[in-house]
């Protein structure tokens with residue numbers, strides 16, 4: 001992907017930004033991406049980008065307001081566009097659940113480093129998201145949470161380098177599982193783009 005900083009890059013190769021290592025968290029709404037993302041960033045001493053907050057900052061409005069304003073398809077395209085253009089270094093990326101519908105966004109996350117699927121059962125999603133009113137859930141009219149879950153689960157699996165089972169898993173337990181894996185992975189240089 002071309003650098004979004006062409007002028008700086010032209011003036012000196014020293015200004016070409018680094019893009020790896022990063023790690024991204026994907027999964028259903030309510031899986032704990034934002035919560036674990038904050039803790040992981042703190043543990044690693046890395047930055048955190050929560051792409052939901054980035055969407056709100058970029059487009060100017062809450063996620064629900066953006067969904068209302070854009071409609072489902074345009075919301076998904078806007079989200080894909082924002083994530084596909086990320087240019088980050090030593091950053092934990094907590095994504096929104098619907099990012100999985102954007103192929104170029106998923107490709108970009110995978111270029112930035114490992115992608116971790118925080119998997120919860122549909123029961124946990126229902127408990128945490130409840131009726132989802134006002135929460136900005138990207139689903140078709142009449143689509144149940146169960147249907148949404150069934151549609152997305154294979155997509156999350158396919159995009160993931162690691163699946164963390166998050167039902168009954170505290171943030172501390174998740175960090176204990178994730179950090180050693182991540183350290184090995186990064187030491188082995190198993191991220192696609194060179195630093």
Ligand SMILES: Nc1ncnc2c1ncn2[C@@H]1O[C@H](COP(=O)(O)OP(=O)(O)O)[C@@H](O)[C@H]1O
Pocket residue numbers: 027028029030031032033034035036128166169170171
């Ligand atoms: N590991 C966990 N165990 C129990 N509850 C959690 C855990 N992680 C997050 N939660 C709770 O679940 C809800 C959704 O968490 P959040 O991080 O916003 O999820 P996401 O970003 O995936 O939508 C919040 O109320 C949060 O406190």
Ligand SMILES: O=C(O)C1=C[C@@H](OP(=O)(O)O)[C@@H](O)[C@H](O)C1
Pocket residue numbers: 027028029030033034052063064095096097098099135136137138139
């Ligand atoms: O799963 C979804 O459809 C969505 C989840 C939200 O983020 P979280 O997964 O952080 O809740 C947000 O991106 C958006 O409102 C749509």
Ligand SMILES: [Mg+2]
Pocket residue numbers: 033034035052094095096
């Ligand atoms: Mg979140």
